[in-house]
Amino acid sequence: DTGVSQNPRHKITKRGQNVTFRCDPISEHNRLYWYRQTLGQGPEFLTYFQNEAQLEKSRLLSDRFSAERPKGSFSTLEIQRTEQGDSAMYLCASSVGLALGETQYFGPGTRLLVL
């Protein structure tokens, strides 16, 4: 399967702990996106990368959130000092990144539960 993969698929943590999620995009996709989705709502944009450069970051992303894409391939999203309000599905998507209106291919998501 050469789709977008995300690990872990589920994560349960206690409030105050740090968590890190990984996303592996489709090979040779230049753009990588992170979204957060809560029950009954659509995905909310968090940030995106063009290769290794982080080009846009939502105001939703507090200082406790950081994302990296060090070699322009996989990406990590870290949440420090987790809070119960961080409980959500975290989605990753990738696209070729060469034109406007490109299709984004979504991964299965990582479901985070903060106790």
Add this chain to the structure above:
Amino acid sequence: GDSVTQMEGPVTLSEEAFLTINCTYTATGYPSLFWYVQYPGEGLQLLLKATKADDKGSNKGFEATYRKETTSFHLEKGSVQVSDSAVYFCARENAGKSTFGDGTTLTVKP
């Protein structure tokens, strides 16, 4: 800021009925417009898209036309099937940033 508003659900239809799910968007910039679908137990996947005014996206019998004058991108299908039961999301994208609606749950009964 940018926003997308779509018809609240849930929507329940009988098989072969006509479907319309309304979607309107904020007109800032020159967005591309999308409909994504999420089938039960699966991830989000693109259903159709349109990148400029008056373009029509179509796929699997679904259609949507980019209407700049009404800032709308309504999803339609002439005859729904049970297999179309899913959550449908309208989205706009501009300069790499996407904004999604809250989704409309469609249930099609035999």
